[in-house]
Amino acid sequence: MRNVRDWASKHPTFAFAMLAVLLAVLPFVVGAGLGKGWVRVLDFALLYTMLALGLNIVVGYAGLLDLGYIAFYALGAYLFAWLGSPQFGLHLPFWVVLPLGALLAGSFGVLLGAPTLRLRGDYLAIVTLGFGEIIRIFMNNLDQPVNITNGPQGINLIDPISIGGFSLGDKHIVLGIPLFSPTLYYYLFLAFTLFTIFVALRLQDSRIGRAWAAIREDEIAAAAMGINTRNIKLLAFAMGATFGGLAGGLFAAFQGFISPESFNLMESIMILCMIVLGGMGNIPGVILGAVLLTVLPEALRYVGDWQRAALGRVVVDPNDLRMLLFGIAMVAMMLYRPAGLLPSRQRKREFRAEDGVAEQEQASLYDVQA
C-alpha cells in the first residue's frame, strides 16, 4: 500500500490517468468477466459511496452520530418518484427534480437536526434513529386519506433519467459499442460520486471543516472560541442530508421502483458501518468501506451455489452467513483496527488518546445552550 502511494505521489499525472482509464473500462471488464448483474452491483457501490460520504460529513467531520440517515435517501427518492412517475402524472426533467430532492432532504436535515442539538453520543443516536423510522412509517402509511406514497406497495414506473432524449433506461449503441442501462447509469453515478468527493474534500479543508473538527474535539471550547455551535451543527446535518437526497433521487430513477422497504433501519446501520469499517472522517477510507460492504455481500451469494453444487442443497443460507461474517468482521476490526481500515490521521490519534488516560474532561458546563 505504501509503495503504491509513494509511486503515485511521484507520478501524479500518470497515476491519475491510470485511475481514470480503470474507472472508465470497469463496467465492461466487470460485465464481461462476472456477468451483467455485477454492473448493477457497481452502480450500487457508487450510490452507497455517495451516501457514506454524505453521512461522513455528519459523523466523521462533525462527530454527530446519526442513525436515521436513510430518511434523507428516502426523501430524495420519493420526491423524484412524485415528480417523475404516473403517481401524480408529473414527468419533470431530472435536472429539476434532483436538485429539488437534494434541497428537500437538506431542509429536513435542518428540521430533524434542530431538536437534537443538545444531545450527544448515544442519546443523539437514539433520537436520530427514531426520526429515520418516522419518515419510513410515514411513507408506509401515507396512502390514505389521500394517496401520496402508495403505501407499502411503493411507487412504480418512475421515469429513468434522460438527457436530451437520450434515456439512460434503454440500451444504446454508441460507436458500435452496445451500452446497457446499468453501464450508462454507472457513468452518471461516477460523475455524481466524483462531485461528492470533490465537495467533501474541499469542505474538510476549510473554515467550515475546521469548525466541524473543533466541535468534534471539544464542543465547549469550540463555543468559547466563537463558533456558533448550533448553526455549524445544523450545517453538517444539512450538507449530509443534501447528498443523501441526491443519491435517493438517482436511486429512484435507476430502480424505477421504490417502496418504504428500501429505507429501513438496517440501511442506516449499513451506511454507518461503511464509514466505521473504512475509517471515519477519511474520504479514501469511507469509499473503501462503501465499496467493500456493497460488493462482498453480493459475492457471498455464490456461497449458496457452491453449497448446492457440493452438497446438493443449501445448508447455510447465504443471507444468514452474510450477517455472521459481517459481525465477525466488525468485531475483528474493533480489536485490530479500531479506527477503521484507512483511518484519517486525526481520527487515529483520537482513538489512541482514548486508549490512554488523556481523554479530555467533558465537564457538564453548559446550561445556557439551546
Added chain:
Amino acid sequence: MTLLAVDNVTKRFGGLNALEGVTLSVNAGEVYGLIGPNGAGKTTLFNCMTGLYTVSAGAIRLQDTPIHNRKPHHIVGRGFARTFQNIRLFANMSTLENVMVGRHVRTRTGVLGAVLRDPRSRAEEGAIHDRSMELLDFVGLRNRSRTLASHLAYGDQRRLEIARALATEPKLLALDEPVAGMNPNERREMGELFIRLRESGITLLLIEHDVKLVMGVCDRVAVLDYGRKIAEGVPDEVRRDPAVVAAYLGGAA
C-alpha cells in the same frame, strides 16, 4: 473607562450560592486580577461572564451592552475571549489549526466559498493562515506550528490557548490560572507575555493563585471568598486588608 461591568451577579446551583451579589468593574487597558481561596467562585464568575453559565440574578455588561445569558459565540464576537483552567485545546489538531479555529468568528467563508474557492475565499483563507502564524510568533510557538497540540509541553499548551483566544481579536482577554503548574522560569516568561499583551492594547482579566505574580502584574485586584467579593483595590492595599488575610489564613489569624 469601564470595559466590563459585573453588577450584583448571583449564581445558584440548587441550594448552593456559588456567587452572591458580586459587583466589580474592569477598566480598559488595565490588568485586573481575581484572586481567592479554592472554591471561592472565581471560575464560576468566569463561566457566567463568558456565556457558559446563565446568571441567576444580576447583569454583566461589556462596553455598556448586556452580555449575561448570551451565547458564548456572541460574547466572543463582541470582543471577550477566554482560556480555561484545565486546558481545553483541540488536542488532535495541529498548533496552527488550533489558532486558525480562533479566526472563525472574524471570518465569513461559507459552504459555497469553501467548495468553489473563489478569489475572496482563497484570500481569506490565506489571511487566516498568516494571522495565525503571527500570533504563534507572538507567543513564541512559530516553530511548533505543525506539532499536535497534545504533543506540546505543558507551558506551551497554555501559551497556545492564549494564541487561540487572541485569534478572536479580543478587547478583553480572561485567563483562568494561566501559570498554574508552571516552574518559576515559565512563570516569568508568562508574566512578560502579559506585559506585551497589555502593551498591545488588550485588557487582561486574570484568575491566579500565585500572589507574587498577581501583585507584580495587576493594576487592580478583587478578592472573592465564598462567592462574595471581600476586597477590591490596588494590590498593596488588598494585601494588607484584614478580611483578605483572614480568608487566606483562616478566620483565627
